[in-house]
Amino acid sequence: MARDHGFHPVRITRIVDETPDVRTFALDAGFPYRAGQFLTFKACGTLRSYSMSSSPDTDGELCVTVKRVPGGLVSGWMHDELRPGDVLEASGPSGSFCLRGDGGDSDADVRPLVAFAGGSGITPVFSLVKSALATTGRPVRLLAAHRSAPDAIFRAELDALAGRRPGRLTLRHHLDDRDGLVTREEILELADGPADFYLCGPEPFMALVEDTLSAHGVAGARVFVERFAPVSDTPVPEDAPAPEDSRVPEDSRVPEDAPVPEDAPVAGSVTVVLRGQRRSVPLRPGESLLQSARRAGFTPPFSCESGDCATCMARLTAGEAKMRVNNALDADEVAEGYVLTCQAEPTAPDVTVEYED
Template sequence: MFHPLQVREIERLTDDAVAVTFAVPPELRAAFRHTPGQHIALRRSVDGQEIRRTYSICTPATDQPVLVLRVGIRLVEDGAFSTYALKELAVGDTVDVMAPAGRFTLEPRPGRFVGIVGGSGITPVLSIAATLLAQQPDARFCLIRSDRTAASTMFLEEVADLKDRYPQRFQLIHTLSREEQQAGLPSGRLDEARLRSLLPALLKIDSVDGWYLCGPYGLVQGAERALRAIDVPRTHIHEEIFHIDNGTPTAPAAATPAHSTVTATLDGRSGSWPVHDSESLLEAVLRNRADAPYACKGGVCGTCRAFLVSGEVRMDRNFALESDEVDAGYVLACQSHPVTEKVELDFDR
C-alpha cells in the first residue's frame, strides 16, 4: 500500500546523486518501521502512466520518536524517476511511498560482517552497518567499496562518521576504478580475480558471519564467485542487484500454453483470469487486480514475490529470491510465465 509522504530534505551528494528524506507522520510510523537493508517504492504519474521505482533506505533503523526515511537516488540515463528527483523534486512536495520491503537485511546481532559494494550499492549497506554498530557492541563490520572517482562517491561523510565513532569495530577499504588514490588500494575494478586475492589478505574468512554484496550485476556476481572460490558457504552470502546490464542472461523464451489461466490469492481474495501470449503472470493479475504488489518489474526488488501453489512457471530473470526461497516454491510474478495451462499463485504467504 502507498502512502503520501512529504519531502523534508534534499541533499546533493554528488553531481549525479541526491539523498531525499521523507517525514513520516505519527499515524504511519508503525507501517514505515524498517529492517536495515530494506527498500521503499516511490510512485508518480507521467502522462497518465504510473511509474514505480525502488530505492534502498540508508537511514539507521532506530527507535527514535521522530521517524524519517532517507534514500539515495543516482541519476540514470533517461530515468523517468531519477531525472525528476534530481531536477524537479523540492522540499515540501508529496510523494507516494510504499511501506518498506525486501529481504536483503541484517537483524543486528553479535558477529563479524562484511559488505562489498559498488557505487550506489552503498545505500542499504550503510543502514545495515550503522544500525549494527550502534545496537551491538560485540559486532564488527568491514566495508569494501568501489567507486569510479572520489567525486562520484555517495555518502562519504556518513561513512567517515562511522570510522570516527567505531574505530575499533568498523574497517573501510575503498578503491577507485578510474582515479589513483594517494593512499590505500591501487586503482582498478573489484573483479573476481582481484577479490580472490584481496579478501584472504584482509580478513580471516572463516570468522565472517555474513557477506552483503550490493551494486551492479557484474560486481555482485564477480564477488559471489570469488567468495565461493575461497570456500564461503552460500548461506553466508546475501545479494542485491542495483543495475542490470542489457547483456544479462535470461531464460529461453517459450510460448504461453493456449487457454492458460492464473488463479491468484491477494489480501484474502482469490480470482482466476486468462493469461495472454507472452504476458507475465503479474501483468495478467494486474489487468484484474490493480492492487497486486510490484515495483521494479525487472526481477530485482522482490516486491511481487508469490508462492506457487500449483502448476509450473518459467522465470525469465531472478535477482531477488535466494535459492532456498525458490526451492520452497516462491517465484517472481513479474518474471514468471505459465508452462502449464493452469497456474495458482498466493501473494499472501
C-alpha cells in the first residue's frame, strides 16, 4: 500500500514557552514516528517543516518546537496567533535523521552516539538523545551550543536527563557570550573513539564540526546531518510554498527567470504539467525536475528539498528520471512513475512530469 502523503487535521493540546523566541506545540496526532523526524505543516498559504522534539519512546504526546524567525511568515503566525484547541494541517512524519541500527549492525546498540547541536538544532537531537537512552545501552555525548543562557532550549530538561542517567549521558552546555565560539578542541573532546555522530545547527557551526571530524579521520558514513538554517521570508502567493526552515543550499535554487547559458548542452526538453497548465523548457544536464519547473515559471510544491518529505512528488508520464535520494516514496509508488522532483534528474532526452491537484 502506498504511503499516505496527504495532510491531516491535528489539534494543539498545549503550548510551552521554551525561551523568549521558541515555543513547543503539543499535538493531538496519531502519527507513528521515529525520533529525529519532522512534520510538514500547511499554513498561511505555504508549507513549513518543523522537527519533533518529543520521542516516541519516552513521551506520551507528539511535540514540535518552533523558533520564531525574524520576518518569518509561519513561525510568527504560530507564535502570535495559535492557542490550545486550534487545529493545524500536517502531513505524516518524514525525515531520515534517525537512529541507525538496522541492517544487521551488531554494534548499533552499544556504539556511542555523539551529537552536536547549535541553537534550534537541538530540537531533533533532543528527540534522538531521549530515544537512544531509553531503548539502547549506548553512551551518549552531547554538545549543546547557544548564544546565551536565556537562549538555551531544553537546558533544564537536559540537565534533569543527565542527572537520571549518570554515566550514560555526558552533557556540555556551550554559551557563546560566556565561552566564545565553539572550538575544534571542544569538538574533539567529545569525538574520541568510534561513534555515530549527529549534527544539526547553523551552517557555520555545522561546517566547523564536519571539517573537524573529517580531519580527525571520522568516516563520512558515521556522520549524520540535518540542515534547516532559518531564513526570513515575506508573504507569498498561496500557490507558492517556500520553506522557512531551509534544508537546501542557496546555490541549488534556480531563479525562475534564469536564462539558459549559450554553451549549455540542450539535448531535449522537460515538460511540466501543474494546475492545468503545461509548459516546456530546454533540458539542462544536472538540473532537478523541481528546478526545471521553477525555470518554466511555475511555483511547484516543495518543503525539505532533501528527499525526505514527499511534498514535491509528481508523476512521470513520459521519459525517465533518476532520484539522487529517496527517503519518502515506497517501491510501489516508484513503480507507478512517481518521483521526488527535488531529487529527480532526467535520464532521457524528453521528460514529462505531472503534479496532482
